[in-house]
Amino acid sequence: MTDHTSDPGFEEATRPPRSQWWDVWDQFKTHKGALLGAGFFLFIVVAVMIGPWLWPIPYDAIDIRARNQGPSLAHPFGTDQLGRDTLARMLKGGQTSVAVGITAMALSLFFGTLVGVLAGYFKKLDGPLMRFTDLFLALPLLPLLLVIIMLFRDPLRAAFGPETGIFILIVFVIGITSWMQTARIVRGDVLALKEREFVLAARSIGTPDRRMITRHLLPNVLSPIMVSATLGIANAIITESALSFLGLGFPSDFPTWGRLLFDATDYLQQYPERVIWPGLAISLTVLAVNYIGDGLRDALDPRIRGR
Amino acid sequence: MFDASAPRKKIVEVRDLKMHFPIFAGVFRKRVGEVKAVDGVSFDIFEGETLGLVGESGCGKSTCGRAILRLYDITEGSVVIDGQEIGHIPQKKLRPLRPKMQMVFQDPQASLDPRMTVAAIIGEPLVEHTNLGRAARLERIYELMDAVGLNRNFANRYPHEFSGGQRQRIGIARALALNPKFIVCDEPIAALDVSIQAQVVNLLEELQKQLGLTYLFISHDLSMVRHIADRVAVMYLGKVVELASREDLYERPRHPYTEALLSAVPDPDPASAEKIERIILKGDVPSPSNPPQGCNFCTRCPRVMPICQHEEPEFREVTPGRFVACHLYNTDLQQEAPARTEAAS
Numbered sequence: 001m002t003d004h005t006s007d008p009g010f011e012e013a014t015r016p017p018r019s020q021w022w023d024v025w026d027q028f029k030t031h032k033g034a035l036l037g038a039g040f041f042l043f044i045v046v047a048v049m050i051g052p053w054l055w056p057i058p059y060d061a062i063d064i065r066a067r068n069q070g071p072s073l074a075h076p077f078g079t080d081q082l083g084r085d086t087l088a089r090m091l092k093g094g095q096t097s098v099a100v101g102i103t104a105m106a107l108s109l110f111f112g113t114l115v116g117v118l119a120g121y122f123k124k125l126d127g128p129l130m131r132f133t134d135l136f137l138a139l140p141l142l143p144l145l146l147v148i149i150m151l152f153r154d155p156l157r158a159a160f161g162p163e164t165g166i167f168i169l170i171v172f173v174i175g176i177t178s179w180m181q182t183a184r185i186v187r188g189d190v191l192a193l194k195e196r197e198f199v200l201a202a203r204s205i206g207t208p209d210r211r212m213i214t215r216h217l218l219p220n221v222l223s224p225i226m227v228s229a230t231l232g233i234a235n236a237i238i239t240e241s242a243l244s245f246l247g248l249g250f251p252s253d254f255p256t257w258g259r260l261l262f263d264a265t266d267y268l269q270q271y272p273e274r275v276i277w278p279g280l281a282i283s284l285t286v287l288a289v290n291y292i293g294d295g296l297r298d299a300l301d302p303r304i305r306g307r
Numbered sequence: 308m309f310d311a312s313a314p315r316k317k318i319v320e321v322r323d324l325k326m327h328f329p330i331f332a333g334v335f336r337k338r339v340g341e342v343k344a345v346d347g348v349s350f351d352i353f354e355g356e357t358l359g360l361v362g363e364s365g366c367g368k369s370t371c372g373r374a375i376l377r378l379y380d381i382t383e384g385s386v387v388i389d390g391q392e393i394g395h396i397p398q399k400k401l402r403p404l405r406p407k408m409q410m411v412f413q414d415p416q417a418s419l420d421p422r423m424t425v426a427a428i429i430g431e432p433l434v435e436h437t438n439l440g441r442a443a444r445l446e447r448i449y450e451l452m453d454a455v456g457l458n459r460n461f462a463n464r465y466p467h468e469f470s471g472g473q474r475q476r477i478g479i480a481r482a483l484a485l486n487p488k489f490i491v492c493d494e495p496i497a498a499l500d501v502s503i504q505a506q507v508v509n510l511l512e513e514l515q516k517q518l519g520l521t522y523l524f525i526s527h528d529l530s531m532v533r534h535i536a537d538r539v540a541v542m543y544l545g546k547v548v549e550l551a552s553r554e555d556l557y558e559r560p561r562h563p564y565t566e567a568l569l570s571a572v573p574d575p576d577p578a579s580a581e582k583i584e585r586i587i588l589k590g591d592v593p594s595p596s597n598p599p600q601g602c603n604f605c606t607r608c609p610r611v612m613p614i615c616q617h618e619e620p621e622f623r624e625v626t627p628g629r630f631v632a633c634h635l636y637n638t639d640l641q642q643e644a645p646a647r648t649e650a651a652s
Contacts, residue, residue: 020424196417197412197413197414197417197418198417198418198419198420198421200373200378200412200418201410201412201418201419201478201481202420202431203378204376204378204405204408204409204410205405205409205431205432205435205436205481206401206402206403206405206406206432206435206436207431207435208402211435215420215423215431216420219420219422219423220420220421220422300422301422302421302422302424302465302467303421303465303467
């Protein structure tokens with residue numbers, strides 16, 4: 001195999017290197033869980049995006065005579081104590097929850113990776129950035145959230161409208177309070193990678209720091225980032241629910257999955273299915289995202305690919 | 308430096324190169340000392356030749372090779388490569404000079420990015436230093452793969468799919484990509500098994516003939532260095548103790564350390580192997596953070612003299628083209644030296 005005499009059993013026409021994303025897709029397809037997860041996640045996203053237009057009942061239509069109903073043809077998921085259709089509220093709530101989850105995750109991932117890579121790669125920044133990370137880890141989260149929301153809720157509402165304003169606030173709050181784990185993991189990995197010989201080889205070629213990071217370090221720390229990302233979505237959805245529960249999140253008549261879940265806990269004894277729907281939606285989405293992350297991590301690692 | 312009849316062009320001139328790594332300790336990370344990995348090394352490498360750099364583990368061979376390419380910021384000294392002083396210029400200015408000097412690394416597994424395809428690895432220097440289009444770059448990558456004996460079909464594969472020898476070929480192709488003049492081979496064969504070692508060394512020799520390359524060949528394998536090198540430098544504890552042409556060094560070692568090192572080379576012939584008198588050195592290599600006073604080798608030298616304990620021997624030319632750092636060859640002791648050499652050979 002070392003020489004370039006043609007190997008009869010090995011007929012592979014010389015072709016230009018194809019984009020590695022095709023290899024990634026090929027490997028991703030072999031991971032059944034990931035494929036299923038991706039399918040389900042896509043379904044959820046499509047459902048919450050176009051569902052509210054298709055489903056004839058608006059999420060805030062009150063029909064007091066049809067309150068506290070179980071599943072029926074008219075209301076497949078039943079109705080709540082004000083007679084609002086649970087399916088419509090689930091679809092509308094999903095929009096917010098999924099959007100908050102993805103955006104907050106992206107924000108915290110961006111922050112975490114940035115801080116981690118800078119701290120790991122540049123020795124001078126390591127001390128200050130890691131102490132900064134420790135500072136954030138040591139902050140008591142709940143009082144901090146309270147203060148931030150007290151301070152910024154009204155200006156943001158005034159600037160972007162009540163819903164968008166709160167959306168920005170919540171995404172930002174979740175983002176800046178959950179990047180620390182990612183930063184620490186990424187920093188550790190970058191510190192280890194930096195000493196590997198291929199980084200030295202790249203330096204001997206004259207690769208500047210910027211491209212050293214984008215070409216060699218980031219692809220190699222992708223696995224932990226991926227794991228953080230999938231956990232991050234789950235974390236963001238749940239934090240948003242908790243904030244809504246505390247009355248710090250979206251307005252009480254504005255549905256999110258977390259909001260629905262907490263509203264339903266009051267009726268847990270009488271109508272347990274009302275807790276089950278949003279609970280199921282959150283768990284299944286989180287599970288699907290975890291599977292996607294798992295499959296992506298495998299697919300992005302050439303050593304695992306093709307096995 | 309060699310005889311005047313063949314004035315060859317010096318491609319690398321290293322003068323008094325020092326690479327000290329600081330040691331920090333205590334609560335305040337105070338600098339408490341330094342590891343003198345390379346401590347005053349001087350040599351020249353001529354165009355088209357191979358200089359072997361040998362020595363035991365931890366004597367600073369690899370550090371020396373890396374310092375010459377400025378992969379470290381050197382502590383002191385000067386390095387001139389192809390007429391250009393690069394010892395202390397900032398990395399930014401060094402970048403356009405990088406194509407002239409490249410490196411082949413010891414561990415072919417570690418020196419290739421596991422997430423890049425072979426084409427991407429070999430193409431990286433081309434992306435950094437040339438303006439080739441995608442197709443032209445691919446053509447050059449295929450050329451390089453042919454040159455080092457890799458099947459073109461392997462371009463889309465990843466390093467983990469190759470054997471050690473093939474990986475080292477990828478590393479060599481990467482080093483050749485920019486048509487360098489000077490390549491530092493940092494123990495390129497140490498991680499390979501013997502049959503593959505021969506292949507890789509032959510490949511290196513062939514490429515040298517075709518492309519007129521100059522090598523600094525770092526190795527602890529004395530037999531392999533004897534095979535490939537034109538001149539050999541022997542390092543001990545951060546210093547070059549002897550530098551001579553291959554024949555001179557292997558036939559008539561001058562420095563006691565070189566003698567001891569060469570006597571440790573295994574002999575494939577059992578009959579003659581029994582006759583070898585091995586010089587067994589006593590004790591361990593002193594710590595490079597705290598080298599002994601005087602000659603670095605005085606703690607283990609079988610021929611130690613009182614002067615060695617307090618005065619550092621100068622690294623000087625004893626006969627043309629032959630440098631030794633040893634008090635045995637001081638001019639006032641000269642009469643003793645030739646007699647000893649004959650006895651040793």
